[in-house]
Amino acid sequence: MARPQRHKVSDLPPAPPVAGKTTPLLPEASLFPVDTMADPAVLEASLRETLQDYRERSEVDPFGDPILMLALDLTRRLDKNEITPSAVEQLVQRLTTTAFLDKAKRIGTYVGETDPDRNAAGIRSLIRALAQPDAELPPVPFERFRASIERWHYGVVFTAHPTFSTNLELSRVLAQLGAGRDLTGASLSQDARAKLVAEAATGEHRPPSALTLNAEHDWSMEALSNAQSALEKVHGLVLEIAQEIYPNEWRALNPQLISLATWVGYDHDGRADITWADTLRLRLKVKLTQLRRHRRTVATLIKDIGSAPAGAVLELIDSLLALAAKQTEEQIAVARDAAGNLPEAQRFARALVGGQESGLTDAARLVQLATRALDATEDGVIAQRLVGLRASLAGHGLGLGHSHFRLNSTQLHNAIRKQVGLETGADDPTYRRSYLNAINDLIAGAEPVTVNLGSLMAEQTSAKRMFMMIAELAKHIDAETPIRFLIAETESAFTLLVALYYARLFGLEDRLEISPLFETISALERGDQIIEEALRSPHYRAYVKKTGKLCVQFGFSDSGRYLGQTAATFWIERLRMRLASVLARHGLDHIQVVLFNTHGESIGRGGHPVSMADRLRYLAPPVSRSEFVLHDIQVKEESSFQGGDGYVYFLQPDLAFACLARVLESVLAPEREAADDPIYANPDYTTEFFAAIKQYFSDLVEDPNYATLLGVYGTNMLYKTGSRPVKRQHDLGRPADLSHPSQLRAIPNNGVLQQMGLLANTVGGLGRATSKEPEQFCALRATSPRFARAMQMVEFAASVSDLDVLRAYIDTLDPGMWLNRAGRTKLPARREELKAVAAHLERLDLHARLSKVFRHLQADYLALRESLRLCAESSGKPLVGVGEEQRAVLILLHSIRVALIHRILLLGTHIPDFSPQHGLTFEELFARIVHLDIEPVVEALEEIFPDRHDGDPAGLDFGEPATYKGGSAQTYEQEHEQLFRPMKSWFEILRRIGTAITYEIGAVG
Template identity: 45%
Template sequence: MAALLAGDSSPLLTAPRFAPAPAADLARLHDELARLFEEFERQTERDPYGNPVQLLAFELLRRFDRDLPPALIEQLLQRLTLHAFTERARRLARYVGEDDPARNRAAIEAAIRRLGFDGTGKPVSFERFRATVEREVYGIVITAHPTFGLAFRIERALAALALDADATGETLSAAERQRLARRVIEAEHRPEPSLDLKAEHNLSLEVLENIRSALAQLYEAAFAVAGELYPERWMELRPRLLTVASWVGFDLDGRADIGWNDSFYKRLKLAAMQVRYYRDRLTEIAPLTDPATKSAFAMLARRLAQAADEMDREIEIFEAAAGDARRWREQLAALAQAMYEGRQARLVSGGDIVAVLEQALTEAPAAARPAIAVLLAEVLNHGLGLAHIHVRLNSTQLHNAIRREIGMEGAPDDPSRRRSFHAAINALLSEVKPASINFGSLMAERASAKRLFMLVAQFLKYVDTATPVRFLIAECETSFTLLTALYYARMFGIEDRLDISPLFETIKAFERAPRILDDALANPHYAAYLRRRGRLCIQTGFSDAGRNLGQTVTAATVELVRSRLADLLADRGFTDIELVIFDTHGESVGRGCHYDGFAERFAYVASPESRRRFAARGIKVKQETSYQGGDGWLYFMTPAASLAAVARMIEFALETPAPASADPFYADYDYVTEFFIAVRQFNERVMGDRNYAALLDSFGPSLLYPAGSRAMRRETEGSAQRADLIHPTQIRAIPHNSILQQLGLMANTLGGVGQAIRKDPERFQRLYRESPRFRTLMAMVRWALAFSSPDLLKGYIDLLDPGLWLMQAAHHSSAGHSDELRQVSDHLERLGNHEKLTRIFRVLQADYLDLVAGLGAAEAETGIGLPPALRRDLHLLHAIRIALIQRIFLLSTHIPAFTDRHGITPEQLMAKILHLEIDAAVAILGRIFPVVEERVDQAAFGEPASYRSEEAQSYEAEHRRIFEPMAHLYELVRRTGSAITHIIGAVG
């Protein structure tokens, strides 16, 4: 793979739009710049005021007009991108581990076979074996977080090349490997041009199909092992083990762009695909069966086909809501009536399929039974859907819905009213009677929380009556929120099939989590609900928590919540119910996912000690983790990758926790607590510092392409005038993390650790040496250091230093170029941001220095975990981008003067450019300075006319000389961001 993608002799190492430079010339340029960077690094060892990244950027800028035109820079960027892509593929392969499908199937069988023996190697009873195999022990949750940094075809190629397997799981042929490599080499590494929720959902369906294929092989392995160990009883087994769920199209937290009809047709699509899959499997198995079974399968297959076709017709109507509103309402009314009248004959449960398969399993020939057993397991586990469903909203939406009913003013956790609010919601729970609804009710309802409960009710009524739905509540900080959710679940008749799950992620929620759950368990209504459901579901977040508290603090806090929850369930007498813990970490250091492989990923969020504590209390735990967007879905982008991932999940979930060890992390409670409090306090101060907001706003998300359908900022967008960022929470968590990655200092992971170490360095070093758990947490910090350097961040901050531009002007021999530099300096002076950025830089740099000193030279070396050449490439990419941004700023000084009548002043336009909002700026410039064609043929009117009206004036030259080059340079800026993302391994 490396030779295919990054070999210097490859004629394909060229950018797609330009005459290719010879690969040898690109290699020489690459080596030359790498040597130059190393020379600048040596220089700055003697000059504390020097910055090797900045010096290289200045050198590149000088050469732009000589021997480094944009075409050559683009080709160099493509070369660097491919080198980074190659390393990312290697890292993905290492992360997944064993990639051979046969060996992964064997690993799954081995993990299941171990369940058939006790600790002494003696066989266990079928009942004991069955008790574990028929449990759900791990859950995959597919989430559409905005991490779609690559076009989907390139994501598929990345997964295939990393695991060296095609769509069928077979080893790639030389020709297929070359074809995929050519696709990667010739592509622009960027997201899909039109990345919307529909595109994300369609890709999720592809991913879910691959997971379904892997789960089918899991069930095959379970039956194979059961047949070996319990030959007389294997057909009694109904394996579960792993589940798969999706919230793509159902997560409404912070989104107003997903209509209820969008969610409904997406749920129908999941059902239609799964029903067709069942039909196809019945058709494949039928020839192996006896005549009676074959006939029963044929009848069932016809019914499934009809049901899928019916759902397709319904999907068309629900999806058509964006068209003529009146016509759609009429169509929906007619459809709803038909659905209601035909509900008795409608396929809304897998029960009929299960009945046919149960009978066939005992009556069909022996050769057909394994396949029938696997299909039966799939129907029991998946129900009528390609995945289980997670819906999500915010606690505020629930509070707004209930406010009028109980006369609630202010917050529900107001100490002066808390008891009365709880009394009111308890009274409602005691008196509530189920309300009937229809699709018209959904259309009429304005309260988003109630509408979501209604939507779930319609899912359960018209799509799948048996498969429960998870109801996630973001920012849950009081038990009142859970009782409100239970009230609406009762109101709409879905309490028995809805799992209410609070998300603990905010500082307040983490602190209150044990109290919130204790209150809920003590409430008779909620306690009875949990008993009926047989499970307590919670969600822990690493998103906003990771940036507000710091990633290491979040991981440690989640572990503390788990520990207290084990004690709470035991003390309250709830050890007989299942605990489901859904951790929404992501795929990178900025998202709380361990970088070093699946085993470390699972141990990071569900530590061995945490699992031991639950086991000691007799509490059964199902662990779920999220796989977020394009980055998280890479593990499931091919069937071979999916099988490898499932094998690692099964190895983790069925592993017996090791005996307790004397890890001082759990014994030295005072120091560990104080350490993480110090980290948290630092991050809270930084988050509250307006200078930090200014740093994030300096270039903001503009350094990257939009990586998802969800808006990056929480404020209203689209104004011609830009709105400054006032607080970091105005930017969503993943773009926030992405900005830090692209600025070259991952403060959300590193921040505060240096300060915490400095309080007691010797104690830190001792704990670091002696505690495996502490080293696991600190490994994330070490990994973030690999991609971070104050030199990188300083290079971007200095772009906005008017003094530095003025100094360049003073030392430049060309009067024209000196004037450009002075104009940029003047604009930056008026912008007035640099002083804010240098203040926050000093805060981050001081903490960084403490961190490096505290970890020690061997542990804190900046390049740890990265090959030296890749580390040089990372710095080279930053230098190239800094030079490109400088070039954009210089070009902007040639924009012609214009008046304020276009809704924006020249100063406001320049502010957009200095914040790299180039797409918006160029669009505005296109309106102010249009390229127009002459509408009137002046020669047709006889006498000569030299005058041309202002409306007829065309600005072709300005577009050619200024606007188009700015747009192209900005495209290269973002392409650089994609290459940096490859090196880091994930977006955000």
């Protein structure tokens, strides 16, 4: 094929004039010369009207895509200078602000009641019902009430998933607008609300450019602090009711109810960038923040108590806290450079060892002193506050939250491989029994060893390093709070026994809560068998009995990626119910089972779209909870709040309190849905329905064309939303096509589908499933709370999906479309540009593969849409989803972005000729542009074509003049001004659109 012709920069249309005095709607740093005469509201109305015209035409012209037609219309208007780049930038800012405010409104309605007084009243009613279920009868015995209050019913876990789609300042604005209150708790006045809206209108809607692990950790600490304050408020309400009903016994209480935990900085699954020193330093920061919180509480109590005997005890507590805080500050300071510097590591180790006494490693003494102060006071209000302080010390000790460590099962297997002769997969039926016998023998003979930071630094295997980290943490930072040890991709009982062996070896058996993460298809189908096989080991069984806990984690993200989100929820629920039977069979009804759901805020990761109450019941279906009650097994539910999307619910105090109120309602209020839900009376239909989805999605995942769809633009339409490092390859080469969805992690996988306009991971396969027995489907949607809740996920996903949008992104890569445009344009320069783009796309040959998978998705989606329409009509129950106005904003954003992609491709045809540099050819570079990998492309172009020659010797004084101008004097300022910078600027706006789409959908991925 002939090389496509490239064009001179002089062929580009001139930059539009700028005039006028009005105030533009832009963030502080505009990308194009500001057009102060632009009116984004007028432009939006014009484009909406044009889009509506194209929509109406498409009813009689099925071959015309209204999204693509609007994109072409916008391109023509830019070419003719009817609108300026600045006008487009201002319109995107306007639409982004609209989407931001839509999200803020949704947060408020999603959480439900946010008035703190009303939520407090609701919690009082819940606690009163525990003490006195029947108002006509006496209260239950104190010990029974105490047993309910002093156990964890729910756990809130803050994770570091890459969902930081905006910055912390705008996240706080979201939280305040959602709660209707400012950060102090005052109701928002009209002026205060207007000020917040103005911040959103001029804010830069993107993640921090330096989104580091430290930034994420600070963000999580703010959320955790608000959660702790909300929890202390809950404890105060508990004590208020207890004091009223049990006036002689209430002081003995240590309320728990809800635990708070974090894995930010401790999640080493797939992250080589987090060092052992990072993890210990961040855990010390969690400790320091809690010590300071306790000091503030104690200082207020001392002020209110004065010089009474209780005040003297509190002063002793304060002195211990002050000394511990000072020691912890010093430890944090010397930890920063410890990972790669042996002398600094030794210094850090000495600081840890030397601070073991003064730094406090447990809260036992503080709890005793709080009790002494309590015994010394008669004042009921002060006594309540002292009991609250003691409860906080007893429940979360020396940390703002409990610690969750995570690694992958493969890392564990690699660590033990030589000792057990592991030469195949751990679950290989030929060797499985031998491997289990070998690891059981190792556990039986394990004698605890001691380690120090030198041992940790010398260790080569990541799994053993993690156990050593935890051992050092347990010795020197927090010696009493249990630590969760999460194992991703667990598919074998062998994995759990390896974890137990290392726990025993490093003296952590009593402290570590070993938890498999069931997320793969195999694990979800066999998770109960894995647990049962582990329990056949006398060592594992004894470990569970001794700790009194069995912890299991379910991954909604990865399971949804491979099974489809709707099928995943069915398999997870089925596994939960089977686990109840396993524990009962093994006589373990005296333990507590911890069920941790690592879902997200997005529908693609188990974040139910209707309300927080629905989200909690979607994750932990009432019938599955009742299965444990039936077997007399205590359950602690846990769920994650992931990254920026999850933390937002805890960035305003009353919003955080409202979230905890919804949590308590879900676990303490009587659950009526557990009885007579018709979905459980028809197991054959249910099994076949979800099996059809699973089969469809399994086939889709294995289709290489689906991988191509995920990889063609990939995550380049979004900003980087997490701190995980991205390898930047200077020698670009041709982009490698994605060959399987497993090459993308779950959140990027889902994020790509959102940005392409069809949420296949949630709606995929539903057309096939709903068409099988449509009457039964509609009947269950109308009568089954569990089934309806699952279908609401699908309905919402359908409301933010659009086949025309996906088709427009795919047809942008159709060489035929570009040639058709070339045949119709009257502009010779534009004709050559269009032909050049077509030639490049022909070489890449993407369109045929994408069209094939599009037709596959299209057929199923059309069937689903028809099924949902019939159900809504027959039942009178409207479909769940975004409103027409939000949908219009979404469609317009997609249309503008398609136009920007076209703009970038056309600019790419003007890149000057160059000989291959750094192994990079022009064809490879243009392929990168097609894949929207723009930043490294522009970096390479700026290096190949420098805009000036700094330090050119020809310009220096050599004692005589020279009139010769050699090649070294040639610069490429024109290319930078008219080609490279505009390309980079259009790409920046393209990613801003990605943030706006995320706002309207509700969350990343």
